Amino acid sequence: MWSWIPGNWSLIWQLTWENLKLGVLPALYGLALSLPLGIIAARWRWFYPPVLTVINVLYAVPSLALFIALIPAFGLTDTTVIIALTVFSLCVILPNVVAGLRAVPAAVRQAATAMGYGPLRRLATVELPLATPVIIAGLRVGVVSGISLASVGQLIGVSSLGYLFIDGLQRSFPTEIYVGIVLVIVLALICDLLLVGAGRALTPWAARG
Amino acid sequence: MITFEAVTKRYPDGTVAVDALDLTVPAGKTVVLVGPSGCGKTTSLRMINRLVEPTSGRVLLDGTDIRDRNPAQLRRGIGYVIQQTGLFPHRTVEDNIATVPVLTGLPRKKARGRAAELLTLVGLDPVLAKRYPHQLSGGQQQRVGVARALAADPPVLLMDEPFSAVDPVVRASLQDQLLSLQAELRKTIVLVTHDIEEAIKVGDLVALFAAHGKIAQLAPPGELLASPADDYVAGFVGFDRGIRRLSFVSTGQLRLGTGPVLPADATVAKARAAGEPWVLVTEEGSGRPLGWLDAARLAGQPDSGALGKLAADGIGHSFVAGTDSLRAALDAAVLSPAGQAVAVDGAGRVLGVATFDQLRAAIQAADAGDDEYAAADGGGPRR
Numbered sequence: 001m002w003s004w005i006p007g008n009w010s011l012i013w014q015l016t017w018e019n020l021k022l023g024v025l026p027a028l029y030g031l032a033l034s035l036p037l038g039i040i041a042a043r044w045r046w047f048y049p050p051v052l053t054v055i056n057v058l059y060a061v062p063s064l065a066l067f068i069a070l071i072p073a074f075g076l077t078d079t080t081v082i083i084a085l086t087v088f089s090l091c092v093i094l095p096n097v098v099a100g101l102r103a104v105p106a107a108v109r110q111a112a113t114a115m116g117y118g119p120l121r122r123l124a125t126v127e128l129p130l131a132t133p134v135i136i137a138g139l140r141v142g143v144v145s146g147i148s149l150a151s152v153g154q155l156i157g158v159s160s161l162g163y164l165f166i167d168g169l170q171r172s173f174p175t176e177i178y179v180g181i182v183l184v185i186v187l188a189l190i191c192d193l194l195l196v197g198a199g200r201a202l203t204p205w206a207a208r209g
Numbered sequence: 210m211i212t213f214e215a216v217t218k219r220y221p222d223g224t225v226a227v228d229a230l231d232l233t234v235p236a237g238k239t240v241v242l243v244g245p246s247g248c249g250k251t252t253s254l255r256m257i258n259r260l261v262e263p264t265s266g267r268v269l270l271d272g273t274d275i276r277d278r279n280p281a282q283l284r285r286g287i288g289y290v291i292q293q294t295g296l297f298p299h300r301t302v303e304d305n306i307a308t309v310p311v312l313t314g315l316p317r318k319k320a321r322g323r324a325a326e327l328l329t330l331v332g333l334d335p336v337l338a339k340r341y342p343h344q345l346s347g348g349q350q351q352r353v354g355v356a357r358a359l360a361a362d363p364p365v366l367l368m369d370e371p372f373s374a375v376d377p378v379v380r381a382s383l384q385d386q387l388l389s390l391q392a393e394l395r396k397t398i399v400l401v402t403h404d405i406e407e408a409i410k411v412g413d414l415v416a417l418f419a420a421h422g423k424i425a426q427l428a429p430p431g432e433l434l435a436s437p438a439d440d441y442v443a444g445f446v447g448f449d450r451g452i453r454r455l456s457f458v459s460t461g462q463l464r465l466g467t468g469p470v471l472p473a474d475a476t477v478a479k480a481r482a483a484g485e486p487w488v489l490v491t492e493e494g495s496g497r498p499l500g501w502l503d504a505a506r507l508a509g510q511p512d513s514g515a516l517g518k519l520a521a522d523g524i525g526h527s528f529v530a531g532t533d534s535l536r537a538a539l540d541a542a543v544l545s546p547a548g549q550a551v552a553v554d555g556a557g558r559v560l561g562v563a564t565f566d567q568l569r570a571a572i573q574a575a576d577a578g579d580d581e582y583a584a585a586d587g588g589g590p591r592r
Contacts, residue, residue, distance in 0.1 A: 107293035111294075114284055114295075114367075116282065116283075116309060203299065205300070205301075205343075
């Protein structure tokens, strides 16, 4: 039964690549949206509670339901899955951006101002670098959950490793399902390790626990 | 020079932190703002670099209203040191110190070179340059904070409780470091503290705040101790101010007795002839003090015996006439078995001794405002 694998090498490779794309791109888009929103939320505190409420409500929507809701606008396409997963990744990354920026010690912020940093320069060279470990922690959750959720896209016909689950179920052929599960986990682990490495490279100053 | 002109800070909730403050900080001097928490001293300090804007009144820096200056530009010319250090955790020690020079456009390499010099200046080993702040002790971090504030060589230094977070031994050494740096650099320093001892030790002028940024007394530390303006000031400076103020009085004009001082090769007969209850024995040649001999010890000794052969009591400690303060002289008298302080010159040679009566006369003369007794340099406390 394992002979199925070498016979379908190109299918497996293609599904893995598509799953990776559907998992990672939304997390990057989510980060790109979370940074400006998080900066605004950290500066103007009134802005954050309503945003957090909206985010939590969106996060509560089942992923399949969100895909279906987006179909009228974007059809049975990658775009539908990517938009939905971007929303979910925003939900996990934005709170970390806000938490990271708020955790910058007041004394450090004050010292930076007193030494003659303007607000933008202070943000770019002091506050964001100091928030980086917390933001990366959020990005890790976003990427891993994105890779895992991407397979659900298969239910609306968007190709991913989810194909192996559905096909394996319909043909009562568990090998495909096992291969799919293992690949999703391996993919998530590799991405997570890459992010941990990137985090360490970006924050050589952080004390290692 | 920094000038506060009728500066008031009122917060939107109606709290008045500083009320019509007038204060001049002379160029090259250290002015310490001291007082209980909530007295407005930190708010006053932060109005100098525009971290806080006054509600009314003006703050002038060398005659220019600081509101006419761009805040970021203004701040790059004012060093700032705070209790929590505010060091950047993500930058190495050298890059922390190089912050302001880099902001003002100095190439990073040059700024790092300057950082290494500053590390030495504040008493740190240059090997610490590549470390991150969390790898340093509290005292070392505070020194890096001072180095960072000095990096662009600003004429003005603001220090907000700079030494309050470290233990007393480290604090004393940081204060000594500040005094020696200031002797060399002559910055215009405003330092905030709640510790009156620190204020008296490092200040050329001490501004003692009552509530709401009202100054109860502005005076040199010696004057603050000798003549407090009111009961509030007297209470704040403490019950032993009478002795502490003697730190600011020179021993230069203290009248010394020479009567009972004899070299070690003098005879017992000579000591008896002096007719004193105690005799100070000094080393032949060098003139250093060896110890006190009391009259009872001389009894029964042959007239021709040398004083150096007899066991003498220790002298406690001596004081350097003209360099040490009257407080050091008084302490020497208290600790001496003979009740007399031993005065020496810079080389340790005995110049004479001072009795309690002579010390009292010197204190009274100082209190009478006799200029001869005022500290010659008008500067910090003597030993």
